[in-house]
Amino acid sequence: MTHAQIMRALSGLLLGLFAAILSSTVVTNALPRIIGDLGGGQSAYTWVVTASLLAVTASTPLWGKLADQFSKKVLVQSALIVYSVGSLVAGLAPNTATLIAARVIQGLGGGGLSALAQVVLAAMISPRERGRYSGYLGATFAVATVGGPLLGGVITDTSWLGWRWCLFIGIPFALVALVVLQRTLNLPVTGRAAEVDWAGAFFVSTAVCLLLVWVTFAGDKYAWLSWQTCASVAGALLLALAFLYVETRAAEPIIPLRLFRNRTIALASLSSLFVGVALFAGTVFFSQFFQLARGDSPTRSGLMTIPFIAGLFVSSTVSGRVITRTGRWKGWLLSGGILLTAGLALLGMLRHDTPYVFIALCMTLMGLGVGMTLQNLVLCTQNQVAADDLGAASSTVTFFRSLGGAVGVSVLGAILTTRIGHYARDTLTDLAPADRLTAARASGDGSLPDLALLPAPVRTWLENAYGHGIGDIFLYVAPIALIAFLVTLFIKEVPLSDRSGLARATR
Structure with missing residues (x-):
């Protein structure tokens, strides 16, 4: 396939992937407002994120295995339909329980799109050339990630729209992707039909x-x-x-255990588990930091995260092109691990009054590390499996990344609640007696506070607790990123194949 043919075939897929990523990022800066309006607390805040990650994690292996057996095109379109239904229900949710359930449906569709994007790419393009096109996936991820918070912030701050439109916004993209996929993605079914596990x-x-x-x-x-x-x-x-x-x-396990006999697949999966913790912890808690520790609006909060996304965008596209030209990928994995660990360790110094220039530098380092790591862990795995196992192997690595993110967000969300409470109690005596009752009410019912309604001393007291607590979260995640780096040290660099998945399947 020529470059033009590949890009036409990928157009609908990238659009669908954009919609799925947008759904998870567009609510990031709106979540404090959403949870506040629906009467939820920190637990609900965490579960709105975790529910989607949970569904992605649980469904990714199944989508990947189905891609080895059935039409990849039909599966991608099915994932888009599931995603659209979940988005519609989420936008109409009257309470946090319904919203969380709808996010599960969204996650089922999003898991399919995330897994199948890698599978389709591997089917059409050889590992040697895939770095270039993985850069396009990384760029799509970056654009949706940076555009989502900004768009979500603007929608939330616009009175005649409101946060519900953050949940509806991905539906038009998904519907257009359905039509484009029907016209542009035509892959032969090379798998073997078998009973689903x-x-x-x-x-x-x-x-x-x-x-x-x-x-x-x-x-x-x-x-x-x-x-x-x-x-x-x-x-x-x-x-x-x-x-x-x-x-x-x-007969056809969704995660073939024999794959883990391959050292690269086993180590890449383990590294992805730890990278997932670092990635999702960073993206989830950034919005809480800027809105609840610094009092920024949802729109401004989105603008504040641009350095992270810029780093991710640059490193994913540049590393992909260089890997295609040189055929060498391990150096990028190691460099990404070092930058990710350094960025998180420095973010552990966050406080509510930390200068933004320092925060931006830390986020840039973190973004550079993530961009060099995510796609290349999948690439090195796809390079060493048979064509019939491309779907299962790709989704296995994605599964462990999503699992790390889901467990990490859940654990860190629980820890954050404890740390905020600790710092709030520790500094309560710094307030005047007249403000202590207000402070107790603001932090005692478990709901996310509306800082604009609090007296200045109480607001500063609460911002300090959130800033210090979220800083601790990043500090706890840094050693996890370091473990991911240490694991990648033992991955052996194997020359990239110049044959695509379809070529290997039909030889």
Whole structure:
């Protein structure tokens, strides 16, 4: 295929991927307003994000395996339809419970789009040339990520629109993508039709769900060391063992365990798990920092995150082109790990009054690291699997990244609540007696505060608690990014193949 043919084939796919990413980022800066209007608290804030990540995590292996067996085009279109339905329900949600359920539906569709984008790319383009086109995926991710918060902030601050339109905004893009895909994406079905591993999908989904429910409620609804913790952990382990048992006997397992005999796939999956924690922790808590620790509007909050997205955009596109030209990719993985760790460690120094220039520098380092890491972990995996396993291998790496993000956001959200409470209580005596009652009411009901309604001393007191608490979150994530870097040290650099997935499947 020529470059023009590939770009036509990718046009609808990139548009659909843009819609899916937009749905997750457009609400980032609107979430404090959304949760406040629907009467939710920090737990609901975390779950609106986690629910989508959970659905992405649980469904990604299934989408990837289906892509090895059925029409990739039909699967992408099905994912777009599921995503659109979830977006519509989310926009009409009357309460946080409905919103969280709708985000699950959105995540099911988004998981398909994220996994299938990598699979379609691998089917059409050889690993040697894929770096260039992976850069386009990275650019799409960057544009949707930077455009989403800005667009969400403007929509939320516009009185005649409101935050509900943040949830509707992706539907037109998805519908256009459906039409474009019908005209431009025509791939032969090279897989082998087989029975779908529904049992494996069930056990991996329920194991992940139970794990996330535990880490979300532990420390809030019950103690970390309690009978609920014992029951949840034991249940998750039993479900995980059941999943492993089923996968060893399934004719077409959704996560073929034999893939992990390959050192690169095993290490790339493990690294993706830790990178996922760092990536989603950063993007989720940035909006809370700027709005609740610095009092910025949703629109301004979106503008503040541009350095992170700029770093991601530049590094993903530049690294992709250089990898295509040189065929060498490991150096980019290692450099990305170093930059990501450094950015997070420096962000651990955040306070509510930290100069923005310093914050922007840290976000740029983090963005550069993420851009060099995400696509290349998938690339090195796709380079070493047979054509029939491209879908399963690609989705396996994506699965672990999403799993890391979902678990990380849940755990860190629970920790953040504890840290904010700690700093708030520790500095309560700094307030005048007349302000302490107001402060207790602002932080005592578990809901996200409206800083504009608080007296200046109480507002500064609460901003300090949020700033210090969110700084701690980044500090805790930095060692996790360091572990991801150490894992990539042991990935062996294998020369990139010059044959596409379809070429290998039909030779």
